[in-house]
Amino acid sequence: MPAPPPSLPLMCPRCRGQIVSDTLGWVCLGCTAKYEDAEGFVDFLPEVHEPPQAGVGAAMMERPWFARIYEKYWRPFYTSVSQGESASLRAEVDWFDDQFSELRGGTCMDLSCGPGVVGRRLLKLGRFDRVFGLDYSAAMLRQCLDNSARRGVRDFDLVRGDAARLPIRDASLRAVHAGNALHLWPEAARSVQEVRRVLEPGGVFVATTFVNGEGMRRLVGRGFARATSIRFFEPGELETMCRAAGLVGYAARISANAIWLRAEAPRAKS
Template sequence: MMKDRYAAFGFSVPKYAKHTCSFHNLCDKNTIRTWNRKRFFSLLVANKRTSLVARRVMDTTTSYVTLERIADLVICPNCKNSLVSENNRKLTCLCCRRIFFQDPSLGYLNLCIDNSSGYRPLQQELFKNPVTSFLYERGWRNNFQSMGYTLKEEVKLVTDYFHPKNPDVLVDLSCGTGYVTRKLAKTRKYSRIIGIDLSENMLKEAYRRMLLEDCDLFTLIRANVSCLPVKDNVVDALYCGAALHCWPKVQDGLAEMYRILKPDALVFATTFISNYSPAFSRCNAYRFFTKKELEWLFKSRGFRQVNVQILKSPSIMQFVQSAIIRCCK
């Protein structure tokens, strides 16, 4: 209780404070004798200065999300026409005159047309939860580690696959909290990187981690995979990690992927597959594919050189395995 009262005034309880004393006797003579008065007020001032510095840092880091980087790549999600950047603060549609503002406190650009009915599939509701975004890099995403590889190994696989192409524009579709996005950005091999996700909380966590790691080399956009606000034939490489099984309509997402990619652009994706019948794969919130199904889904959308690699997993996880899909447009 005492800690909560101190927190309301913006400072923490000194370690040497007596637990028996209450907030109301802070200025009591006995308390002042017990504590060093100068030390007490220095703690108060120090905490206030820290909060001011933190706010200044947040103000300067808002320039990380630069709209000019992506103005020539994105389109209006409403009418599919070009957007123009104005003062690096907003994007305006030249056709429907709709304006998309950038909120510096959020760290991402919202180019998503929300579902007016309010209905969201269970897969989307789960990742909308702030608890999921908090736990995602703290263990959730490591489910793939028990199925064949770690996140660090996945980043290496992606960079090795994209290396011969030397892509200029790279998109991390369903980027989540942006772990792979940050690692790819730090390689400085790509001129522009865009992380796209539908979950606001995932993007907030991605922006928070971007600031912590001082990595300002990519842009975050909130959008739906079935209606990507990206121009046709502008993306050189696309990464989609641990996401296909979460999409409500995989065919629509793959069609959008194909549309935004340049000819011969590369795709690297990971997902779960099931060794059981297709009926099992649809009896839960996620969709567990089979190898043949993944090959058919990508080929039916026009992708070439589709290679689905099934990774070996421990015996305890034999009913579900991970798959890597490599292909090109």
């Protein structure tokens, strides 16, 4: 497997030191931590073999069989349940592209990329110089590599890491997409702060996740969130989280129990 190109703005998540490639993968010049890329992605969680939290939802993301069925069966199923009849991947990507309309070039991260369903499409838009994926789950990343290989996609580089401790340098990204993932992040507020940290001035964050609605409350109740580790946000909670992280220009679109949101890093003062 080819190693990700040194052009990715990586840093050591433990000490924030500079990392450089060596024969086995990558090494931190600050704390000397080593990170391998033998599987085709740089692994910043080399000793972690468990999901980031308890619950069925988090556990499923680590299962190879689930990673295999996610893109073709599971995602279309749950997006149609959460968004209602209007669910369409094409509409989702078009909406992201609209939010990115002022951006050209630079680097876009598909945060919690899963098997790459949206990341590959963001790459295809051609808006950014590079698009790479980051996920906690090695099973998802392996599936993502497989999906890219079968479709002849060569330039969707992958990193294994934690949204709450991104191995990415400050102000190095023009855009971050986090599709259907916020509700699974155990440290959602801290992860949104991390998104803010890695965005350039004027860089755009787009995300899709779940919000509470009357229908959903009746259907699943509160016990569902506890058992599955899947969280349903109050719409205002997400705006507060983005603002608290220092993001501005919050806008959102809600359809049934799905929310699509955007916010951006403040632009540099001229």
